[in-house]
Amino acid sequence: MKLRVALGVIAVPMLIVAGCGSDDDTDATNDDTTAAADEDTDADENADGDESGDDDTGDAPEPGSLTVYSGRSEELVGPIIDQFEADTGIEVVASYGDTAEKAAQILDEGANSPADVFFGQDAGALGALSAAGVLAPLPQDQLDLVDPAYRSDAGDWVGVSGRARVVVYNTDRLDEADLPDTIAGLTDPEWEGRIGWAPTNGSFQAFVTAMRVIDGDDATAAWLEAMRDNNTQVYERNGPIVDAVAAGEVDAGLVNHYYLYPRLVDEPDLAAANKFYGDGDPGALVNVAGAGILQTSEEQAAAAEFVEYLLSETGQTYFVEETWEFPLVKEMDGPEGLPSIDELTPPAIDLGQLEDLEGTLDMLTQTGVL
Amino acid sequence: MPATRRLSSRALTIAAAVVAALALLPVVYLLIRAGEGGASHAWDVLSQPRTLEVIVNTVGLTAAVTVGSMVLGAPLAWLTIRTDIPGRRLLTVLLALPLALPSYVAAYAYVSFLGPRGLLQSWLEPLGVERLPSIYGFWGAWFVLTIISYPYVFLTVRAALRRMDPSAEEASRTLGQSALGTFRRVLIPALRPALASGALLVALYTLSDFGAVSMLRFDAFTRVIYIRYGLIDRSGAAVLALLLVALAIVVLVAELRSRRAGAAALHAGARRVCLHSLGRWRWPAFTAAMTVFTVGAALPVGVIGLWLVRGISAGEPLRLTGELVGNSLQAATLAAVAVVVAAWPIALLAARHQSRTTRMLESASWIGYALPGVVVALGLVTFGARQAPVVYQTMTMLVIAYLVMFLPLALGPMKASVQQVNPAWEEASRTLGHGPVRTFTGVVLPLSRPGVLTAGALVFLTVMKELPATLMLAPPGFSTLATQVWSATSENFYGRAAAPALALVVLASLPTALLALRDEIRPSRPGRPGGPPQQPPGPSQPADREPGRELAAVASR
Numbered sequence: 043m044k045l046r047v048a049l050g051v052i053a054v055p056m057l058i059v060a061g062c063g064s065d066d067d068t069d070a071t072n073d074d075t076t077a078a079a080d081e082d083t084d085a086d087e088n089a090d091g092d093e094s095g096d097d098d099t100g101d102a103p104e105p106g107s108l109t110v111y112s113g114r115s116e117e118l119v120g121p122i123i124d125q126f127e128a129d130t131g132i133e134v135v136a137s138y139g140d141t142a143e144k145a146a147q148i149l150d151e152g153a154n155s156p157a158d159v160f161f162g163q164d165a166g167a168l169g170a171l172s173a174a175g176v177l178a179p180l181p182q183d184q185l186d187l188v189d190p191a192y193r194s195d196a197g198d199w200v201g202v203s204g205r206a207r208v209v210v211y212n213t214d215r216l217d218e219a220d221l222p223d224t225i226a227g228l229t230d231p232e233w234e235g236r237i238g239w240a241p242t243n244g245s246f247q248a249f250v251t252a253m254r255v256i257d258g259d260d261a262t263a264a265w266l267e268a269m270r271d272n273n274t275q276v277y278e279r280n281g282p283i284v285d286a287v288a289a290g291e292v293d294a295g296l297v298n299h300y301y302l303y304p305r306l307v308d309e310p311d312l313a314a315a316n317k318f319y320g321d322g323d324p325g326a327l328v329n330v331a332g333a334g335i336l337q338t339s340e341e342q343a344a345a346a347e348f349v350e351y352l353l354s355e356t357g358q359t360y361f362v363e364e365t366w367e368f369p370l371v372k373e374m375d376g377p378e379g380l381p382s383i384d385e386l387t388p389p390a391i392d393l394g395q396l397e398d399l400e401g402t403l404d405m406l407t408q409t410g411v412l
Numbered sequence: 413m414p415a416t417r418r419l420s421s422r423a424l425t426i427a428a429a430v431v432a433a434l435a436l437l438p439v440v441y442l443l444i445r446a447g448e449g450g451a452s453h454a455w456d457v458l459s460q461p462r463t464l465e466v467i468v469n470t471v472g473l474t475a476a477v478t479v480g481s482m483v484l485g486a487p488l489a490w491l492t493i494r495t496d497i498p499g500r501r502l503l504t505v506l507l508a509l510p511l512a513l514p515s516y517v518a519a520y521a522y523v524s525f526l527g528p529r530g531l532l533q534s535w536l537e538p539l540g541v542e543r544l545p546s547i548y549g550f551w552g553a554w555f556v557l558t559i560i561s562y563p564y565v566f567l568t569v570r571a572a573l574r575r576m577d578p579s580a581e582e583a584s585r586t587l588g589q590s591a592l593g594t595f596r597r598v599l600i601p602a603l604r605p606a607l608a609s610g611a612l613l614v615a616l617y618t619l620s621d622f623g624a625v626s627m628l629r630f631d632a633f634t635r636v637i638y639i640r641y642g643l644i645d646r647s648g649a650a651v652l653a654l655l656l657v658a659l660a661i662v663v664l665v666a667e668l669r670s671r672r673a674g675a676a677a678l679h680a681g682a683r684r685v686c687l688h689s690l691g692r693w694r695w696p697a698f699t700a701a702m703t704v705f706t707v708g709a710a711l712p713v714g715v716i717g718l719w720l721v722r723g724i725s726a727g728e729p730l731r732l733t734g735e736l737v738g739n740s741l742q743a744a745t746l747a748a749v750a751v752v753v754a755a756w757p758i759a760l761l762a763a764r765h766q767s768r769t770t771r772m773l774e775s776a777s778w779i780g781y782a783l784p785g786v787v788v789a790l791g792l793v794t795f796g797a798r799q800a801p802v803v804y805q806t807m808t809m810l811v812i813a814y815l816v817m818f819l820p821l822a823l824g825p826m827k828a829s830v831q832q833v834n835p836a837w838e839e840a841s842r843t844l845g846h847g848p849v850r851t852f853t854g855v856v857l858p859l860s861r862p863g864v865l866t867a868g869a870l871v872f873l874t875v876m877k878e879l880p881a882t883l884m885l886a887p888p889g890f891s892t893l894a895t896q897v898w899s900a901t902s903e904n905f906y907g908r909a910a911a912p913a914l915a916l917v918v919l920a921s922l923p924t925a926l927l928a929l930r931d932e933i934r935p936s937r938p939g940r941p942g943g944p945p946q947q948p949p950g951p952s953q954p955a956d957r958e959p960g961r962e963l964a965a966v967a968s969r
Contacts, residue, residue, distance in 0.1 A: 109888050115902050116891060116895075116896070117900050135887075136888055138883065138899060139883040139884060147884055150794045151793060151794075151798070152798055242626075281903070285524070285904075289530065289534075301904050308726045
């Protein structure tokens with residue numbers, strides 16, 4: 043009997059998971075869920091932070107509601123999703139998480155993914171879903187709202203807001219003019235140990251991929267090695283770099299532009315400012331937060347309405363005013379006090395070219411940066 | 413053995429096998445994912461010099477954190493149990509509090525305080541301190557993980573000391589041994605099983621932690637699995653995660669070995685303990701203990717408090733709603749109940765029917781605890797979405813994830829509790845004609861209540877802190893305090909993270925205090941370490957009056 047039990051313990055989960063490869067049978071939704079928890083399916087509204095304590099457990103969605111997998115946090119996009127619900131009457135249930143993890147989750151879920159829309163903040167993750175063939179083509183009139191540089195060539199995802207790479211610097215220690223004219227200049231011995239970067243961060247990796255596209259692999263690897271040898275300080279994410287720069291732990295750091303502004307709201311006299319590069323410098327790459335609709339979604343119309351809303355004047359204004367990102371719909375005004383996206387002159391590369399993340403990770407590993 | 417006994421034991425085995433199978437789901441997922449890449453890819457990943465470096469890093473960190481926790485936890489346990497240190501009960505609760513801190517919150521707080529140009533440096537600036545030595549890397553990760561996980565050792569050793577007969581210590585002193593010699597020659601050998609239990613929890617926690625090592629930039633397994641593969645090479649990531657499983661098995665075996673070697677455990681005594689007088693060391697000892705509390709709990713909570721003050725003065729929204737609190741409580745409560753229920757078959761088998769099979773089932777249940785949350789979550793995503801779409805993205809699925817991850821936390825205390833129930837009581841119930849179910853609900857369940865409460869409290873507070881699986885598997889729209897903290901900090905809104913973070917810590921401290929005080933409130937009484945009891949306790953000593961043991965055996969297998 044012992045042996046039988048032993049075999050059973052191994053065999054049961056094997057049998058359960060064995061079907062993992064076959065995405066056949068069941069349909070894409072799990073709408074008919076009968077969970078143990080209560081049935082209340084009101085959309086989560088706590089992003090405003092002022093709700094009463096209604097005990098909303100946000101169970102699996104009922105038919106007719108839209109499930110959004112958001113790689114952007116509730117803090118960033120919760121309010122605009124609430125506004126979409128109010129304006130359209132379409133109920134949204136959002137599942138928040140890290141962009142790469144949410145994309146991985148969709149790939150793992152296969153044909154049964156409950157997601158209707160993926161809303162992520164890195165062209166690389168959108169590209170990975172596009173390459174895996176899980177995204178449906180978007181209507182051409184939606185795609186046309188956005189410059190071709192900021193949407194998928196295959197027409198299955200569209201950029202919603204722009205996120206520029208910048209160098210954030212400590213204003214007590216440096217003037218903007220003290221920084222080198224190009225990102226390549228940060229390898230100068232003058233900057234030894236004074237720069238922070240976040241090699242594990244998706245935006246940083248996209249920037250390195252862009253550099254590979256623009257300057258070639260050899261030059262990029264050489265730059266990475268020189269930066270590493272220059273004792274560039276490693277941080278976990280962009281946010282902590284901004285803090286470290288403001289505190290003077292390092293003098294400058296490679297980050298996305300919008301991390302600084304919410305910190306300035308908390309502490310207006312924070313000693314930090316952004317330098318926007320330009321002239322096609324890879325250090326001026328503009329990545330996107332964007333959305334795509336899943337092929338397996340049974341709510342295609344509502345999903346299209348959601349993407350449309352993000353690209354509407356209301357949606358674009360929200361990102362300008364609340365997340366300090368650049369609007370990607372042509373002829374919208376950007377955040378006050380920041381250069382416009384046209385002034386930025388980012389490197390002229392198609393974000394679709396940033397798909398070789400694996401090559402970038404290999405390079406980061408080989409150069410000892412990761 | 414009567415036929416019904418055999419039947420109930422078989423039913424138990426089947427139930428236990430189902431639970432163990434559930435716990436092994438993530439490993440099966442990893443095997444399938446790793447297999448997709450093929451043997452050559454697996455070898456590529458394994459043979460990179462980098463992989464060896466990560467193994468060395470992880471083993472080094474795990475060993476250092478484990479030793480650090482023992483060095484910190486055991487003496488503090490002794491001070492608060494055996495000596496006349498002032499404020500013993502208060503100290504006990506205060507010293508257990510770091511357990512209530514999620515590692516990602518603690519790491520963030522320490523970096524902003526102890527960073528090269530952190531808060532501490534700004535206070536020291538007038539003294540000419542330009543920057544503090546870097547907190548990042550091995551020592552920073554070691555420090556943060558040790559300070560938040562030593563309470564596991566502190567609590568288990570406390571409970572063991574509480575039930576240990578002090579006469580051996582007294583004899584040693586009478587025979588002329590110094591206090592130190594007594595500690596080394598009598599206490600340490602006797603405490604070995606308890607130390608091993610605490611050390612196991614600390615070691616596996618360290619293996620699975622992501623929050624602290626990523627924030628403090630130390631290349632342990634979890635961080636490398638996350639950063640180097642993630643979306644890109646999930647088969648390679650699975651290979652690395654399996655290597656982590658192998659490390660966990662090594663730790664489990666090592667603990668088992670040391671437990672066997674430590675069979676010299678002293679039997680517990682009935683006598684009231686005479687407290688050692690610390691004499692002029694009373695207040696220095698108190699100061700030392702308070703320093704540990706200050707660094708381990710007061711400091712990180714103070715830093716969060718500072719974020720809160722800054723956030724409020726900047727007019728930031730508090731982001732603390734009744735709904736978030738309610739959701740966190742709901743998830744933690746459901747998980748605590750589910751885990752305790754699911755742990756019963758294995759706990760009963762392990763306590764009453766020791767065999768190779770039951771030991772295997774028990775060991776299998778530990779694997780999920782050693783895996784990083786994101787690995788468990790992705791495994792259950794695959795399983796849930798494809799094989800169980802009815803429960804996928806419902807509370808049921810989330811609770812299953814908590815079960816897979818935290819089963820061992822319940823198993824230890826419950827098993828120990830059952831071991832304390834004298835089999836003679838059960839025999840009596842059976843002789844009186846009650847069936848196995850009635851015997852369980854009428855005898856075993858009430859008598860092992862303390863272990864069940866301990867188990868529930870541990871699972872509850874751990875689930876409150878859990879982040880990666882909650883993010884991935886919670887029903888869409890279900891936010892908890894932990895996910896709200898993540899949401900705000902990931903966008904650098906510390907002010908908005910502060911209120912939910914503080915609420916989380918406060919709610920998690922309640923079960924922590926309960927754990928710390930359980931063995932304090934009730935009188936100590938005789939008990940038997942490990943194994944089924946030899947002699948029935950007298951009716952005047954109901955077995956449920958001995959709560960400390962379960963905690964000591966939180967990791968007993």
